[in-house]
Amino acid sequence: MRLSTKGRYAVTAMMDLAVHQDTGPVTLADISRCQGISLSYLEQLFAKLRRQGLVKGVRGPGGGYRLAKPPRDISVADIILAVDEKVDTTLCEGQENCQGGKRCLTHELWNNLSQQIYDYLAQINLEEFLSRPSVREVIERQGEGGQHRHEHEVRRFTLA
Amino acid sequence: MRLSTKGRYAVTAMMDLAVHQDTGPVTLADISRCQGISLSYLEQLFAKLRRQGLVKGVRGPGGGYRLAKPPRDISVADIILAVDEKVDTTLCEGQENCQGGKRCLTHELWNNLSQQIYDYLAQINLEEFLSRPSVREVIERQGEGGQHRHEHEVRRFTLA
DNA sequence: CTTATAGTTGACTGATTTGCTCAGGATTAG
């Protein structure tokens, strides 16, 4: 599992679809404008999301993209795996120059940790995430006034 | 925060140091041999880990690297942040063509999620991780097996 | 003191990934 800006783009875009689920399809042009990503790049990302069965495209005027499944059935891990190719594992493969087998355990330790991170992200689905109080607060704050927020809040931990 | 093979290398290497904490410093050459990473690449990674105060170098024969702090004070998030540069945030900057401000909330949603992932990784420190039953099992299973030693360890043993 | 070990640093390089442009299709609402 890899976590980069690519995955972030995909996740934020999917959140966008989830939030506007009842207000019709969302066009890539809108997402592009709002998130500052190029349209063609978004098209590539959505091609993957579509191939993984996470979104459905609606063609023609008034079209756009919508979620292919209820938000409950889409996890953050699903989204990230859809756009980020899996990474090779480059094991040491138990080479005999590994000293007494005592050191190569780190691979297993990583596997252990890696699985945990995956499980954590797999357990967060869009519905659950959007229904959290802290998240709802953000959504409602945006909904009420037309004021543009999101000044440069210190974004120390951009998972990207 | 980014999660890639680079971060994985760093984390597994740090686990290595933590496991062999009482058996003296671990050389990059050993880690290189066992994990199949090039020595020079490891040197670059450890230069960053060192600058962040996570490891200390011990020069001269019998030297190597050791943890600069007790394993309890080193989190997985620390390690990953040390080697992975932070990424630009590419905000939408509150452009007025964001439709009623209603769509740009996805940035904040991402921040929310991002913070959670960070918190999750920040709460896993090396000591706690290595003491987990499932992890200890891996370590002990490796420890008992084929014990053919290398000249290195023989030499280090006679020193002590 | 001399030497071998091992960290430290920096310049450089090829491969891959990222993010993007351009150029065209295909599909459908009005």
Next chain:
DNA sequence: CTAATCCTGAGCAAATCAGTCAACTATAAG
């Protein structure tokens, strides 16, 4: 029809990844 929108593919510049090479410094061992 026409315009909006998805869809597809080729191609490309920049960044990052992963590694090589080459020198240097500090230190323990003999």
